[in-house]
Amino acid sequence: xxxxxxxxxxxxxxxxxGLLVLMVAFxxxxxxxxxxxxxxxxxxxxxxxxxxxxxxxxxxSGIQAGTVKSIEMVNDTTIxxxxxxxxxxxxxxxKNALAAIGTEGLMGNKVVxxxxxxxxxxxxxxxxxxxxxxxxxxxxxxxxxxxxxNNIASISEAxxxxxxxxxxxxxxxxxxxxxxxxxxxxxxxxxNKASKNASDMTMGLNELVTQIKQGKGAAGLLLTDTAFAxxxxxxxxxxxxxxxxxxxxxxxxxxxxxxxxxxxxxxxxTLHALLKDSLIARKISISLDNVMKGTDxxxxxxxxxxxxxxxxxxxxxxxxxxxxxxxxxxx
Amino acid sequence: MPTVLNTPxxxxxxxxxxxxxxxxxxxxxxxxxxxxxxxxxxxxxxxxNVVVLGKSGAGKSVLIKCVIGLLKPDKGNIMVxxxxxxxLNDDDLDRVRSKVGFLFQANALYDSMTVRENLEFPLRRxxxxxxxxxxxxxxxxxxxNVALLHTxxxxxxxxxxxxxxxxxxxxxxxxxxxxILYDEPTTGLDPVTAREIDQLILKLQKKYHxxxxxxxxxxxxxxxxxxxxxxxxxxxxxxxxxxxELEHSTDQKIKQFFE
Amino acid sequence: xxxxxxxxxxxxxxxxxSRFAGHFFSHGIKPRFEIKELLSQCYLxxxxxxxxVGLTGFIMGLVLTMQxxxxxVSYGVQSELPVMVGIAIVREIGPxxxxxxxxxxxxxxxxxELGSMKVTEQIDAMEVSGTNPxxxxxATRVVATTLMLPILTLLGDAISLFGAYIGVNISSxxxxxxxxxxxxxxxxxxxxxxxxxxTLFFGFxxxxxxxxKGFNSTKGTQGVGxxxxxxxxxxxxLIFIIDLLTVQxxxxxxxx
Numbered sequence: 040x041x042x043x044x045x046x047x048x049x050x051x052x053x054x055x056x057g058l059l060v061l062m063v064a065f066x067x068x069x070x071x072x073x074x075x076x077x078x079x080x081x082x083x084x085x086x087x088x089x090x091x092x093x094x095x096x097x098x099x100s101g102i103q104a105g106t107v108k109s110i111e112m113v114n115d116t117t118i119x120x121x122x123x124x125x126x127x128x129x130x131x132x133x134k135n136a137l138a139a140i141g142t143e144g145l146m147g148n149k150v151v152x153x154x155x156x157x158x159x160x161x162x163x164x165x166x167x168x169x170x171x172x173x174x175x176x177x178x179x180x181x182x183x184x185x186x187x188x189n190n191i192a193s194i195s196e197a198x199x200x201x202x203x204x205x206x207x208x209x210x211x212x213x214x215x216x217x218x219x220x221x222x223x224x225x226x227x228x229x230x231n232k233a234s235k236n237a238s239d240m241t242m243g244l245n246e247l248v249t250q251i252k253q254g255k256g257a258a259g260l261l262l263t264d265t266a267f268a269x270x271x272x273x274x275x276x277x278x279x280x281x282x283x284x285x286x287x288x289x290x291x292x293x294x295x296x297x298x299x300x301x302x303x304x305x306x307x308x309t310l311h312a313l314l315k316d317s318l319i320a321r322k323i324s325i326s327l328d329n330v331m332k333g334t335d336x337x338x339x340x341x342x343x344x345x346x347x348x349x350x351x352x353x354x355x356x357x358x359x360x361x362x363x364x365x366x367x368x369x370x
Numbered sequence: 371m372p373t374v375l376n377t378p379x380x381x382x383x384x385x386x387x388x389x390x391x392x393x394x395x396x397x398x399x400x401x402x403x404x405x406x407x408x409x410x411x412x413x414x415x416x417x418x419n420v421v422v423l424g425k426s427g428a429g430k431s432v433l434i435k436c437v438i439g440l441l442k443p444d445k446g447n448i449m450v451x452x453x454x455x456x457x458l459n460d461d462d463l464d465r466v467r468s469k470v471g472f473l474f475q476a477n478a479l480y481d482s483m484t485v486r487e488n489l490e491f492p493l494r495r496x497x498x499x500x501x502x503x504x505x506x507x508x509x510x511x512x513x514x515n516v517a518l519l520h521t522x523x524x525x526x527x528x529x530x531x532x533x534x535x536x537x538x539x540x541x542x543x544x545x546x547x548x549x550i551l552y553d554e555p556t557t558g559l560d561p562v563t564a565r566e567i568d569q570l571i572l573k574l575q576k577k578y579h580x581x582x583x584x585x586x587x588x589x590x591x592x593x594x595x596x597x598x599x600x601x602x603x604x605x606x607x608x609x610x611x612x613x614x615e616l617e618h619s620t621d622q623k624i625k626q627f628f629e
Numbered sequence: 630x631x632x633x634x635x636x637x638x639x640x641x642x643x644x645x646x647s648r649f650a651g652h653f654f655s656h657g658i659k660p661r662f663e664i665k666e667l668l669s670q671c672y673l674x675x676x677x678x679x680x681x682v683g684l685t686g687f688i689m690g691l692v693l694t695m696q697x698x699x700x701x702v703s704y705g706v707q708s709e710l711p712v713m714v715g716i717a718i719v720r721e722i723g724p725x726x727x728x729x730x731x732x733x734x735x736x737x738x739x740x741x742e743l744g745s746m747k748v749t750e751q752i753d754a755m756e757v758s759g760t761n762p763x764x765x766x767x768a769t770r771v772v773a774t775t776l777m778l779p780i781l782t783l784l785g786d787a788i789s790l791f792g793a794y795i796g797v798n799i800s801s802x803x804x805x806x807x808x809x810x811x812x813x814x815x816x817x818x819x820x821x822x823x824x825x826x827x828t829l830f831f832g833f834x835x836x837x838x839x840x841x842k843g844f845n846s847t848k849g850t851q852g853v854g855x856x857x858x859x860x861x862x863x864x865x866x867l868i869f870i871i872d873l874l875t876v877q878x879x880x881x882x883x884x885x
Contacts, residue, residue, distance in 0.1 A: 043669065050672040053679060057780030060787045064821055067813040094817060440753050464759040478754035481745070492758035 078105060079129060079165040081122045083138035083151070088118055091140050091149040097122045098141075099153045104128045107151060122151060135160040139172035222324060226331040233338050234362050281336065282361060288333035289364045291326055389416045390449075391549055391581045392437060397446035399432055406432050407443070408605030414549075414581055421584045421592045421613075423627050424602035430585040431475070433602070434551040437583065438472050439463045451548060468496040471542035471550040471580075475557060477534045479526040479541070486522050489513070489541050496545060512540040515574060532563035536570065543574055550575075552584040556591045568594045589628065601627065649841045656761075657768030667769040674735050674770070675777030682785045685730050690718060690789035694796025711803070714793040715812030716820065723786035724824050725872055728831035731778055732864040736839045739770055740860030743843020744853035752844070767844065771836035778832030779825050819879070827875040831868050838864040 085091075088110065097105040105124035113119050124132070132153060141152045153169065163169075392414040399407040406429035414420050424430045435441040437448055439455045448455050453466055479488050489509045493500060513519045516536035526534060535555065542550060555571065556564035568591050575582065586592055592599060592613060599616050601609035601624060609616055609624050617628050694714050701707045743766060746752050755762045794808045842860040846852045 043665075046672040046676075047668055049676050050668060053676045053784075054671075054780055057783045060783040061821075061825070064783075064813070064816075065818070067809070068816055068818060068821070070813075435753070438757055440756060460761065467757055467759055470757075472754070472757045474750045474754055476749045478750040480751055480754075481749075482742075491755075491760075495759040 077126045078123050081124055081167055083169040083171045084117050084119050085171050086116050095149050097151045099128050130162050132163045133160040134163055137172045138169040222327045229334040288329050391416050393449040395447045398444045416581050417579050419582045419595050419597045421596040422600045422602055428602050438470055469548045471547035473542045473552045475553040477538040484523050489544055512544040516540045550580050550582045554585050556588045646841050650837050663765050663769050670769045670773040674773045678734055682727050682781045683788045686785035686789040687792040689726050690792025691796045694793040711808050711811040712815040718789045720820050723789055724782050724828050727782045727785040728868045732835045736835045736860045736864045737857040739839030740842040741857035744846030744856035747846045767840040774836030775832040779828040782828045823879045830871045834867040835864045
């Protein structure tokens with residue numbers, strides 16, 4: 040009988056230990072969920088909750104202050120969240136505090152962060168509505184970040200190519216020559232102008248062709264006059280020779296550049312010698328001057344031609360060739 | 371309450387009468403397709419020892435299990451001390467059972483209990499309001515009857531087969547039943563111990579004036595104990611008479627048992 | 630042919646077990662109550678199983694933590710280890726491992742005990758002695774397993790979490806207080822309550838299967854062995870089935 044009693048005591052201890060564990064577990068959870076302490080409610084309206092659920096934590100300045108009590112759809116873009124907040128922090132939360140939905144860690148549970156604002160305001164009372172901060176979700180953040188990354192990647196790619204080209208380009212050395220620089224610059228400007236003119240003219244001619252095709256205006260009549268055609272032919276021939284000259288000059292410049300390039304690529308070291316030789320430098324300078332002059336002349340022709348729309352068809356092809364050739368020395 | 375259902379302590383004055391204590395009428399029992407008892411009838415009178423003989427599987431154990439209500443017969447009535455055990459509810463059946471002892475073939479002592487607890491068990495179960503002092507006294511008396519008082523606080527596993535049988539007998543007798551049903555009391559024991567058990571049964575029989583149904587194969591046991599012998603054959607009562615009558619019977623089927 | 634007989638056997642078994650369990654509710658939990666036997670069974674089933682459950686729980690918590698750690702480290706979230714281990718132990722591993730250990734220890738012992746009682750006619754003897762063996766043997770054991778397993782599970786969980794604490798501390802340093810704060814921060818009532826409730830069913834399953842197998846034990850020592858063995862097997866399977874059902878049910882009523 041004594042043994043029986045002893046067993047019952049052991050059993051009692053065992054059962055009580057089990058119940059104690061259960062009670063402690065309930066209390067620990069309850070403490071986290073603010074069930075046993077006194078508390079009050081705050082509200083906040085959000086347009087999206089990003090997966091916030093009832094029971095999620097509410098942090099005030101990063102301190103555990105309560106939990107999400109309920110979530111209610113007010114309308115299609117507004118969701119009202121009721122927060123259950125520990126009374127202990129009540130006096131510290133002001134009416135102008137901001138509520139925002141955030142994340143515990145990078146991918147943890149959602150939380151509601153209440154952030155104080157510096158401006159003075161009264162303490163909150165039960166049931167107050169807090170201003171909601173537009174939330175930035177991790178996903179959005181990551182998306183933006185991804186776009187930025189892509190941009191940076193393409194920019195740096197382009198930059199890399201440029202730098203590489205610049206590095207290997209012979210012109211880099213030539214550009215160092217102070218006398219060459221400005222002349223090159225001006226010749227480039229001329230080329231630019233020329234091509235602009237050419238483009239303008241093309242447009243004008245284009246218009247004209249349309250008119251001729253329709254047999255309208257003076258052009259239609261003129262084209263039937265054979266005498267005028269002969270004059271026209273002559274003018275075109277002259278123009279051709281002028282542009283041929285320009286072409287030659289360009290080729291010359293091109294050749295020099297090629298030789299410079301060649302030397303450099305071969306790594307003979309003659310390049311430096313060449314470049315240091317002031318005579319050669321002057322020669323280059325002169326030839327560039329010529330190029331400039333040539334293009335200038337050409338430009339004038341073009342300017343003249345611009346007003347004479349009959350040469351369009353021929354001129355177009357020519358201009359294209361020239362532009363291609365003139366572009367070369369710049370490289 | 372019928373007058374036959376006195377409390378056991380009032381039993382002492384009982385004398386040999388021809389009053390029937392067990393009346394079995396037209397009993398049928400079958401397990402699946404195996405017919406065990408078929409129109410079996412038997413009457414046991416007060417202070418009479420009836421031995422039931424029969425082949426193994428002839429339904430002898432089934433018969434006495436029906437008497438005590440462990441098995442329900444398919445058909446027929448069993449009157450025990452004036453009450454029909456086949457139609458009683460659990461509480462009334464328990465009341466009848468407190469006056470009927472049953473000695474199991476395998477002793478059926480509870481392994482998890484000491485000898486004392488084994489003996490106390492039926493006492494506390496049937497007589498809920500019994501005092502601790504009375505229990506002690508009755509347990510001691512029961513063990514003295516079988517001369518095993520020293521085993522009081524031993525576990526059944528510590529005891530020999532003969533001792534276990536005697537303790538089982540003590541447990542059967544502790545409620546001072548009016549009827550005792552023995553299921554092969556001497557099976558599995560050596561002849562000397564078997565005779566001791568026979569003597570014990572007879573001694574206690576005289577002391578408590580009980581009626582019994584005894585199932586046995588052991589002809590010595592039958593010879594020693596039986597007032598009347600029943601031969602159970604093919605589910606029926608094939609022969610009914612004294613040991614001498616049956617021993618000298620010319621019937622071939624009866625003779626088989628006495629060779 | 631054997632498939633048909635197997636199916637028939639299976640259905641017959643299921644029916645018999647259902648009836649047996651039904652009998653528990655219709656007869657087993659009615660007076661008179663065997664309070665004393667119930668208490669002694671609670672002692673044997675609950676208190677006596679505690680060391681085993683405690684040991685396995687402790688090792689489970691420790692091992693689980695050590696096993697989970699490398700994969701959490703590879704994600705850089707090893708600080709979440711207590712949270713993860715806490716949820717795993719409280720929600721699933723604690724209840725199921727405890728129940729399986731319990732089924733192994735108690736299911737087999739009930740099956741063997743009642744089986745041998747059946748074979749040696751002790752159950753009949755009990756009935757003759759004015760005791761309803763269903764109430765005395767079955768009801769007490771089933772109630773005891775049903776009530777004791779949740780308690781064992783709770784204590785096992787606590788020990789398991791302590792094992793996990795040690796596991797965390799093997800390769801980093803955490804205070805016990807912070808560990809438990811972290812564990813309980815992620816736990817909710819909907820983690821603990823279904824876990825406790827399902828252990829009630831686990832306990833009931835272990836008890837009722839053990840008793841059924843014991844009560845229907847066939848003759849001989851082999852029969853007793855089979856009862857004990859099949860009690861463990863069947864109750865282990867049932868534990869998983871009940872576990873599955875509980876998960877589905879808690880999902881259905883939105884407790885997850």
